[in-house]
Amino acid sequence: xxxxxxxxxxxxxxxxxxxxxxxxxxxxxxxxxxxxxxxxxxxxxxxxxxxxxxxxxxxxxxxxxxxxxxxxxxxxxxxxxxxxx
Amino acid sequence: xxxxxxxxxxxxxxxxxxxxxxxxxxxxxxxxxxxxxxxxxxxxxxxxxxxxxxxxxxxxxxxxxxxxxxxxxxxxxxxxxxxxxxxxxxxxxxxxxxxxxxxxxxxxxxxxxxxxxxxxxxxxxxxxxxxxxxxxxxxxxxxxxxxxxxxxxxxxxxxxxxxxxxxxxxxxxxxxxxxxxxxxxxxxxxxxxxxxxxxxxxxxxxxxxxxxxxxxxxxxxxxxxxxxxxxxxxxxxxxxxxxxxxxxxxxxxxxxxxxxxxxxx
Numbered sequence: 001x002x003x004x005x006x007x008x009x010x011x012x013x014x015x016x017x018x019x020x021x022x023x024x025x026x027x028x029x030x031x032x033x034x035x036x037x038x039x040x041x042x043x044x045x046x047x048x049x050x051x052x053x054x055x056x057x058x059x060x061x062x063x064x065x066x067x068x069x070x071x072x073x074x075x076x077x078x079x080x081x082x083x084x085x
Numbered sequence: 086x087x088x089x090x091x092x093x094x095x096x097x098x099x100x101x102x103x104x105x106x107x108x109x110x111x112x113x114x115x116x117x118x119x120x121x122x123x124x125x126x127x128x129x130x131x132x133x134x135x136x137x138x139x140x141x142x143x144x145x146x147x148x149x150x151x152x153x154x155x156x157x158x159x160x161x162x163x164x165x166x167x168x169x170x171x172x173x174x175x176x177x178x179x180x181x182x183x184x185x186x187x188x189x190x191x192x193x194x195x196x197x198x199x200x201x202x203x204x205x206x207x208x209x210x211x212x213x214x215x216x217x218x219x220x221x222x223x224x225x226x227x228x229x230x231x232x233x234x235x236x237x238x239x240x241x242x243x244x245x246x247x248x249x250x251x252x253x254x255x256x257x258x259x260x261x262x263x264x265x266x267x268x269x270x271x272x273x274x275x276x277x278x279x280x281x282x283x284x285x286x287x288x289x290x291x292x293x294x295x296x297x298x299x300x301x302x303x304x305x306x307x308x309x310x311x312x313x314x315x316x317x318x319x320x321x322x323x324x325x326x327x328x329x330x331x332x333x334x335x336x337x338x339x340x341x342x343x344x345x346x347x348x349x350x
Binding site: 025 | 235275
């Protein structure tokens, strides 16, 4: 737990408006892409399964998220890190 | 004037579309512009109530579509504000009674006779919404600083884009400065970060609003109304005047100040 988290814990919950903003930003990403909220998780699971057979990939570091895109409804970005050493 | 036909919409119901429509239309008429407000919420008419004109309706928009009377004949003259007219919705028909091309035709017939034509859209994103938006040069999305309203407003923005309409302008309605100051309610910056639209105005919660609506007298008629003042300012901005928008915002808590002190986030 970082210093800020400890401080937050000590001073109570974050303001409701911050929670609302974060939730909305996430909801709207999915709404705009026309995807259900679990879509990215489902894609991530399928990709992790496919990547298991490659020993040089650090599957614990796979990062996947949805972003906005100029030409399509949305874009799913996947970062696949190669293991050190 | 490019921004002559203005549709006011929201996605979610109950956010204050009709109130905002009635007030902006009244404010512009008070300034001497000739204004007509069209209630496009067929089957659920409301705009007549906010303006206090429910007893004066003889014909409605469906009579016009059916060719019973020309549009001018169906207009109800406002009893308090000169230059203001209402084209009422039908109360007994359903939304399919007015098609997009019907409303386009009505607007074209009224266009030369008025400085501003407001269209009060029904809630929802179906046929009635599309009909209301089709003739508009400018679209105003009304949203409350609440999650469901903002989510629906974003859907409306997407649909307007798909209809190749100009990007809607945003009116934040019923912002409660007290709740904002406590950090309970989304503030203006939060809403803009989420929706990313041009802000046309922010209307604060006004405890007298219910009484203005109950009396059928728009808030802009009252100098002392805090909502009325901002609604008049929205009308000024539609006329191209640069009136600053108050940014009621979250006052930083002790915790936020500490965060800044330690340079985190």
